[in-house]
Amino acid sequence: MTDVIVIGAGVIGCAVARELARFSLRVVVLEKARDVAEGATKSNSAIVHAGHDAPPDTHKARFNVMGNALFEALCRELDVPFRRNTSLVAAFSPADLHALEELKARGDKSGVPGLHIAKRSEVRALEPAIGREVCAALVAPTGAICCPYELTFRLAENAAANGVAFHFSCGVRTVAREDGGWRVETKEGRSFKARAVVNAAGLYADVLNNQVSAEKLTITPRRGEYLMIDKAYAGSFRATVFQVPTPMGKGILVTPTVDGTLMVGPTAENIADKTDTRTTAEGLAKIRQAASRLWNGFPVNGVIATFAGLRAHGDRGDFVIGEPPDAPGFFNAAAMDSPGLTAAPAVGAYLAEQIAGKLGAEKRSDFVAAPTHWPVFRSMSMEGRVAALALDPAHGHIVCRCENVSEAEIRASIRCRIGARTLDGVKRRTRAGMGRCQGGFCTTRILAILCEELGLAPEEVTKFGGGSHVLFSCGKELPLP
Amino acid sequence: MTDIDIVIIGGGPAGLAAAVAAREAGCDRLLLFERDEVLGGILPQCIHTGFGLHVFQEELTGPEYAQRFIDRVHALEIPVQCGTTVLDVTRDRVVTAVSPMCGLRQFRAKAIVLAMGCRERTRGALMIPGWRPAGVYTAGLAQRWVNREGWMPGRRVVILGSGDIGLIMARRMMFEGAKVLACVELMPYSSGLTRNVVQCLDDYDIPLMLSHTVTDIHGRERVEGVTVAQVDAQRMPVPGTEQRFDCDTLLLSVGLIPENELSKAAGVELAEATAGPVVDESLQTSVSGIFACGNVLHVHDLVDEVTRESAQAGRAAAAFARSAAGLPPPALRVRDGAGVRGVVPQAICAERVAEDVSLMFRPTAVFKDATAAVKIDRVEVARQRFRILTPGEMVKLTLPKGLFARFKGACELTVEVTE
Secondary structure, X not given: OEEEEEEOOOHHHHHHHHHHOOEOOOEEEEOOOOOOOOOHHHOOOOEEOOOOOOOOOOHHHHHXXXXXXXXXXXXXXXXXXXXXXXXXXXXXOHHHHHHHHHHHHHHHHHOOOOOEEEEHHXXXXXXXXXXXXXXXXXXXXXXXXXXXXXXXXXXXXXXXXXXXXXXXXXXXXXXXXXXXXXXXEEOOOOEEEEEEEEEOOHHHHHHHHHHHOOOOOOEEEEEEEEEEEOHHHOOOOOOEEEEOOEOOEOOOEEEEOOOOOEEEEOOOEEOOOOOOOOEOHHHHHHHHHHHXXXXXXXXXXXXXXXXXXXXXXEOOOOOEEEOOOOOOOEEEEEOOOOOXXXXXXXXXXXXXXXXXXXXXXXXXXXXXXXXXOOOOHHHOOHHHHHHHHHHOHHHHXXXXXXXXXXXXHHHHHHHOOOOOOOHHHHHHHHOOOOOOOOOOOOHHHHXXXXXXXXXXXXXXXXXXXXXXXXXXXOOOOOOOO | OEEEEEEEEOOOHHHHHHHHHHHHOOOOOEEEEOOOOOOOOOHHHOOOEEEOOOOOOOOEEHHHHHHHHHHHHHHOOOOEEOOOEEEEEOOOOEEEEEEOOOEEEEEEEEEEEEOOOEEEOOHHHHOOOEOOOEOXXXXXXXXXXXXXXXXXXXXXXXXXXXXXXXXXXXXXXXXOOOEEEEEEOOOOOOOOOHHHHHHHHHHHOOOEEOOEEEEEEEOOOEXXXXXXXXXXXXXXXXXXXXXXXXOOEEEEOOOEEEOOHXXXXXXXXXXXXXXXXOOOOOOEOOOOOEEEOHHHOOOOOOHHHHHHHHHHHHHXXXXXXXXXXXXXXXXXXXXXXXXXXXEEOOEEOOOOOOOOEEEEEEEOOOEEEEEEEEEEOOEEEEEEEEEEEOOOOOEEEEEOHHHHHHHOOOOEEEEEEEO
């Protein structure tokens, strides 16, 4: 018996778990994948929205504005990159201009600070590479960017440092009431019991909610495809540039990332399969078309990767947060499509307060908010590098040449509490393999380090768990006669 | 900060040849940096033969070819630092390097030779749609696993692109017991050497599917198959021509890209056609005292040509380090004429040509019974006939250095190919 089970180790689950760790509560996180951030968290626009899109007085509007206000301090506390880079909503026509005014009115009402509508010349001065047809833009100075999987990893690492237990490869099958608490059973045959449950199961949050509540919920996967652009084009845009939103979402945007690359996307397509993260020829063509409208001189030769993510789109049109009336002790953080990432810190704090209140838990005095993290070679000063090298010469062995990631960082990413177990796990914790060669040079080295650190044979290493094996057995071994 | 005559960045065939030539030209204080733990660049994993036919009149394997230069480097007592990554090069020739052994160091060099080689184009750059499972690798990555580390990246393989590494790997995977189902090429011609098409595909009954491409990748965790479709003249897939291959691996041999991140940091001007530095006939870049050679300059077909070119860069760097004289900027611009792409060098200083000048380029398409002609200010100075020219095989025209005495003050040299 534990106090709280959090189902799902995406950014929402990890934000809730880390906030719960502030209280004297035993907390367990169950995640079906091999790592944190394997769902929508790893493939979205990485934007901390200003908050002018959702209608005022919705959960989306409230948690967006609150989350935006909390984000910078959280990122500073966890030492993860965050940049308040401003966002623009670009208007291409008089009709769009009208839409900008509506957005501004909404944003003002929701308490989004500093919104104003900029004319063509001002927009051009702000973003010289913006598409020539753009005639005006809504400027939101609180718009920002972050790295969602790095944030999630650090949230999890810090939660673990404060006693939260993480179980991976634990796919929850059923949640049922038992003796005033909750029994949670997994596909792998494991069974857990807790006084409260947090449903942060992303695309599958409807399934769990519908097991315990008569207030049914339907979540539709809404696929979004993206292009990633080489950091050689860093500086092309400082701000995030949106188009005027449609009923399907915020539309295709162009944004810098905190790592220096740029992203263009997403498409928005409702699909049936909650696992279908394929990219499509049509989707990628649509992005290229939109990109050339948003970005004057869009460098199609600068594309280094394509990917797709699935938003958890709920049928109520809003986040579903808190206890259903007929399931006390079961806390939803469901239907967290955009602005889910932005809302995560606020949702985490809100639910942790609710749960602690319900369970009568006190704040701990021994919570450690600032994590210990390995030195990141690429972002160090000359002096910092010299100091890091003096402590560990492995910082001088650059394994990933595109992103300048050292052997020391790769080993640390495996040795930490929520350590990497796969190639993708190393990649998302260190950026090794995320650059322009996409692992062409460093994959063999990273695989060898994973084998050394974890005592694995090369054919046991996977890209992201399950059957995603990288290699077959040695080709030169012939069967004995 | 340590003062030094020449820093050579990269210990592959280009860097090795440049180092040997610079030493033989009398340079005492030079230093070669290599990222990997061993010298040779990509050659140690190229265990097939075909290297050295021009330089040694022998057919060597990659490791053998590299070893001849490594032995020479050691015999000449050229200081080499492996396991060392160059982090930065500045316009005033300060090189920052890091290694576990020596930590972080800076060198002020009189001359620098850029010899960083190239990288492979990836699935992302091609924007191939589909799932993103394990089992999609560049051919060079697969080659390293199979040849240097003894691991098989796949059992049933489709190869996209007919670049030389892909062709070599088709045969290599067959040798190691894998099944290679097809080699798929977007263009109507192979981008690799003809000898490799014959020796690596034809001899093993591996179909070369020209004017085809991969339009979809199947398999959630590991590759389970790919869809291949024919393409039209605009290289767009033709609906209805799709066929599925059940495979566990897709290898990509779809082009090499010179690795010019350090060149850019140093402010070196790059050429669009080659994606490498703009150089003059001495292989000096737009930044005085910084030279470039090998695949970082332009992607070669043959290592023998890399060696020839890089030796020249080494000699020029040594001469520069010795005199450090401010030379006049090259006035004779080299232009790609009809049917020609990416002539190197891009400029010539007719007043100071020190060696015969090799003009290297690729034709823009397949030309039969072709003539390549060189004109200086519209005067034809060279002409050569070829039975066939293809973009997969680089063309070299060599102009004697004496020629340029006649063209002091000339403005434009043009290379063109006609049928």
